[in-house]
Amino acid sequence: MDFLIWTTKRALALIPTFIGITLISFFVMHLAPGEPMSLQADFNPKMTPEMRQRLRAQYGLDKPIYVQYAKWFKGLMQLDLGRSFSPDRRKVWDKIKERLPVTILINVLSMALIIIVSIPLGVRAAVRQNSLFDQVTTVLVFVAYAAPAFWVALLLMLYFGIELNWLPVSGLHTLMGYEQMDTWHKVLDWGRHLVLPVFVSAIGGLAGFSRYTRSSMLEVLRQDFITTARAKGLPERTVIYRHALRNALLPLITILGLSIPGLIGGSVIFESIFAIPGVGQLMWSSVMARDYPVLMGNLVIVSVLTLLGNLLADLGYAVVDPRIRTGLREEE
Amino acid sequence: MEVLGRSGKKQGKKRPFSFFLSLLTNPLALSGSIIVIFLFVVAILAPVIAPYNPQAIDTYHILEPPSRLHWFGTDSLGRDCLSRLIYGSRISLLVGFVAVGIATAVGTVLGALAGFYGKWVDTIVMRFVDIMLCFPSIFLIMAVIAFLEPSIWNIMAVIGLTSWMGVARLVRAEFLSLRKRDFVLAARISGASNMRIVFNEILPNAVAPIIVSATLGVGGAILTESALSFLGIGVQPPTPSWGNMLTEGKDNLEIAWWLSVYPGLAILITVLGYNLLGEGLRDALDPRKKG
Numbered sequence: 001m002d003f004l005i006w007t008t009k010r011a012l013a014l015i016p017t018f019i020g021i022t023l024i025s026f027f028v029m030h031l032a033p034g035e036p037m038s039l040q041a042d043f044n045p046k047m048t049p050e051m052r053q054r055l056r057a058q059y060g061l062d063k064p065i066y067v068q069y070a071k072w073f074k075g076l077m078q079l080d081l082g083r084s085f086s087p088d089r090r091k092v093w094d095k096i097k098e099r100l101p102v103t104i105l106i107n108v109l110s111m112a113l114i115i116i117v118s119i120p121l122g123v124r125a126a127v128r129q130n131s132l133f134d135q136v137t138t139v140l141v142f143v144a145y146a147a148p149a150f151w152v153a154l155l156l157m158l159y160f161g162i163e164l165n166w167l168p169v170s171g172l173h174t175l176m177g178y179e180q181m182d183t184w185h186k187v188l189d190w191g192r193h194l195v196l197p198v199f200v201s202a203i204g205g206l207a208g209f210s211r212y213t214r215s216s217m218l219e220v221l222r223q224d225f226i227t228t229a230r231a232k233g234l235p236e237r238t239v240i241y242r243h244a245l246r247n248a249l250l251p252l253i254t255i256l257g258l259s260i261p262g263l264i265g266g267s268v269i270f271e272s273i274f275a276i277p278g279v280g281q282l283m284w285s286s287v288m289a290r291d292y293p294v295l296m297g298n299l300v301i302v303s304v305l306t307l308l309g310n311l312l313a314d315l316g317y318a319v320v321d322p323r324i325r326t327g328l329r330e331e332e
Numbered sequence: 333m334e335v336l337g338r339s340g341k342k343q344g345k346k347r348p349f350s351f352f353l354s355l356l357t358n359p360l361a362l363s364g365s366i367i368v369i370f371l372f373v374v375a376i377l378a379p380v381i382a383p384y385n386p387q388a389i390d391t392y393h394i395l396e397p398p399s400r401l402h403w404f405g406t407d408s409l410g411r412d413c414l415s416r417l418i419y420g421s422r423i424s425l426l427v428g429f430v431a432v433g434i435a436t437a438v439g440t441v442l443g444a445l446a447g448f449y450g451k452w453v454d455t456i457v458m459r460f461v462d463i464m465l466c467f468p469s470i471f472l473i474m475a476v477i478a479f480l481e482p483s484i485w486n487i488m489a490v491i492g493l494t495s496w497m498g499v500a501r502l503v504r505a506e507f508l509s510l511r512k513r514d515f516v517l518a519a520r521i522s523g524a525s526n527m528r529i530v531f532n533e534i535l536p537n538a539v540a541p542i543i544v545s546a547t548l549g550v551g552g553a554i555l556t557e558s559a560l561s562f563l564g565i566g567v568q569p570p571t572p573s574w575g576n577m578l579t580e581g582k583d584n585l586e587i588a589w590w591l592s593v594y595p596g597l598a599i600l601i602t603v604l605g606y607n608l609l610g611e612g613l614r615d616a617l618d619p620r621k622k623g
Contacts (some may be wrong), residue, residue, distance in 0.1 A: 020463035030477055146603035148555055148575075150562050151596030154582055160587055260463075265468030269559055273582070283471055287478040287565055299475045303466045310466070 003318065014307055022076060026069050029296050036209070041235040051164045072296075078188050081297035086289055092297040097277060102172065103267050103278035106194065110202035110257075110263065118206050119245075119252075122213025126221065129239060137210065144207035149266060153200045155272045158194065168193050170275035197274045201266045205259055212255050250321055257313025261306045354616040361612020367605025375421045380447050384412035386419040395588045405590035409582055413590065416572035417598055423573040424554045424602055427488050431553040434492025436546045439499025444530055446500070447507025454504070469494045470559065476567050484567050491556050499545055502612045506538035540617040547610035551603035558599050574599050 053062070063071075075081060081092035125134040161169035168174070173189050181189060220226065221244055229239045267280030275281075279298060286294040355361045374381065383403075390410030398405045404413035446457035454480075473490050481488040510535060519533045542569065560566030561575025569576050574595040581592030 016459065017463055020459065021466055024463060024467070025475070028472070029479065052539060060600050142604060142607065143600070146551060146555075146607055147580075147600045148558055148562075148596060148603075150559060151578060151592070151599065154578065154585065154592045154596065156590055158585060159591060260470040261466065265470040268470050268474065268563070272563060283474055284563060287474045290478050290480070295475050295478055299467070302468055302471050305464045306468060 006318060007315060010311060011153055014311060017307060021307070022073055022300060023069070025296055025299045025303070026072060027065075029292060030065055030068070036180065051324070059196045075076065076300065081300075082293040084286075084294050085291040086286075086294075092293050095282060095294060096297055096301050099277055099282050100278045103264070103271070103275060103280060104305075106197055106201060106276070106278065107263050107267065107269075109198045110205065113198060113202045114205040114209050115203075115256075118210035119213050120251075122210040123217055123240065123245060123248075125210070125214045126217035129218065134214075137214075141207045141211050144203050147203070149200055149203055150273055152203055153196065153270055156196050156200065157273075167195055169196065172276055193274075197270045197276055200273075201263065202272045204266070205263060208259065209252070209255070213248065216251050217244060220244045220248045246320075253313055253317045253320065256316075257310045260309035262311075264302050264305060264309075334471040346375050348497045351616065354614065358612045358616055360608045362480070362527060362617055364605050364607070364609030367523055368609055371421055371425065371602055371605065378418050378422055382412075382415040382418045384415040386411065386415040387570050388412070395584065395591075397588070398590055403504070404594045405588065407577075407588075407591055410552040413577070413594060416577060417574070417594060420572045420574045420577060420595065420598070421602070423484065423567055423571070424557065425485065427491070427557040428554045430488040431491040431557070432527060432546050432582060434489060435460075435549060435553075436499050436542060437496075438493065439496035440503050440535075442496070443500035443503025444507055444535065447504035448526070448530055448534070450508075450510055457500065458504070461500055464494070464497050470556070471558070474563075474565065477560070479559065482565055482568050484571075487557060487560060487566055490527040491553050495549065495552065495556075498549070499542065500539055502539055502545055505603070506541060507534055510534045510537055544610055544614045544617065547606055547613055551606040551610070554599065554603055554606070 010288060025159055072082075079093045081096075083089050121137055125137045125317060128134055160167045172193050173186070174193075178186070180190065200282040225238060226244055229243045230236075234243075262278075267278055268283055269280070270276070271278045271280035272284045282294065283298045283302075285291075286298065349485075355365070388407070388411060390412075393406050393410045395408055396402055396406045396410075402412050402414065404417060406412055407416070414551060440455050442460075446454040472494050476490050476494075477486065480490070501561070516529060516533055519529050524533070557566055558573070558575030558578070561573045562578050566575055568575035577595040578592060581588070581595065584591055
């Protein structure tokens with residue numbers, strides 16, 4: 001019960017942040033020099049002043065800005081984000097909705113990859129501090145931090161896609177004969193297409209997270225209760241994984257939450273490189289087309305995703321650390 | 333940083349020599365500085381060391397693999413990749429410093445306000461920080477850029493204005509811990525104005541962590557610029573930037589590997605340099621980390 005109340009409180013606390021997100025998304029676009037409308041109109045030689053006026057009225061751009069915001073916010077609450085400027089004139093939410101699952105899938109997979117790989121790496125590096133293993137991972141972490149993800153993507157495409165011809169380098173599934181495959185082969189086909197994108201989107205996180213795991217573990221291993229655990233003769237495995245790791249994981253959950261925006265932001269890069277029809281690619285193409293209803297909608301939706309991700313991290317934190325949900329300890 | 337502040341202000345200035353010594357003996361900082369200095373030299377001397385004009389089109393030597401004439405090969409217009417790489421370093425340097433300068437200035441002012449005045453000022457600023465952190469920054473940057481001329485100045489401004497949050501948090505934390513110290517109290521008693529206390533008393537003590545985070549920020553800004561240029565919404569061709577050179581690499585991936593390999597390597601080394609320098613500075617400026 002306590003937990004439920006705590007969760008509700010946390011969720012309610014997000015409301016001001018959410019309103020802030022909508023305010024920034026809205027005003028950033030409207031205060032930018034050059035009215036969104038004019039960009040569309042300037043390219044049209046047939047545009048007369050009257051037509052321009054009518055278009056402005058159609059989009060409500062002739063009204064004061066706070067009226068526009070109120071109208072837009074009301075629409076947002078009903079998931080009505082207006083219609084795209086592109087020739088298909090589809091609803092913005094429909095456009096985003098059909099692309100969200102792919103982006104979320106890839107981000108969840110790469111998050112899983114990050115957790116599965118970097119925690120053991122970090123633990124090992126911490127337990128054997130200054131060993132060869134530790135030094136090698138440290139160097140790798142520095143390199144992975146500094147390498148631009150899109151460049152790594154190019155190199156992987158070059159090697160695995162073109163040189164070895166092992167993996168496909170674009171799209172979500174094979175174009176020819178995909179419909180004829182049975183379910184198992186379809187899944188396999190998706191898997192083959194997702195290997196590179198998932199890996200590329202995970203690189204930064206892998207580096208960062210294994211680094212944090214290492215330092216968090218080092219911190220915990222220095223503490224008295226570890227010495228106690230060792231002193232009473234527990235096997236080293238138990239000391240490391242039961243006693244140390246559990247405590248070291250606490251701050252890591254927060255960091256995982258904080259890394260969500262970066263992960264989602266990466267979608268723009270790998271989706272446009274690997275031609276994956278997700279939200280990131282939509283963002284890119286709407287920037288290119290200056291399709292401002294889609295841009296604004298996209299911006300709000302991905303930030304809300306981030307917000308939800310942070311809430312999840314908060315909940316995770318509360319699940320593993322009873323001190324938080326019972327209010328015995330304030331969060332940093 | 334704690335220790336610097338504890339024994340009064342401007343302690344770091346008393347022993348400038350020992351600071352440089354610790355920088356020189358720190359392998360991270362040393363290798364980082366070597367890379368950064370090398371890049372500065374390359375950027376400044378670009379017209380002297382570049383073997384060709386980076387914009388000179390040579391239709392007889394299109395997409396040539398690396399050779400003795402063109403060390404890093406030529407692109408689809410026959411331009412010399414090494415020369416373009418050398419000139420591209422100027423863009424990276426410029427973007428890195430200007431964007432980080434903007435971010436550091438904004439972050440320092442907001443963080444100082446929040447930390448010094450506390451109360452509702454603090455609440456508002458920190459709320460703003462939290463909200464800004466919810467935006468995947470590249471989405472925010474792209475949304476703004478869509479309405480601007482894709483010029484390098486706009487890019488630098490936008491990157492700077494979307495990456496100040498870390499600095500703000502850091503400066504706020506420093507101010508919170510410093511504003512109750514004795515030397516601040518002493519300044520206040522002797523009648524110093526708020527402005528004077530902020531800029532002359534507290535800020536100098538918070539400089540070390542700001543420098544570290546700015547140095548680490550340069551790498552991030554360079555990565556962002558290159559990603560934007562790669563996506564075609566950053567530095568526009570024909571001006572060579574490492575990011576837009578890689579766009580061409582992608583377009584010719586199957587026939588010209590050298591177009592994809594070298595510019596990325598240049599970005600990697602540059603960002604690595606700043607990150608190493610930043611980590612090294614952190615160690616050198618923070619005596620607790622020694623030993």
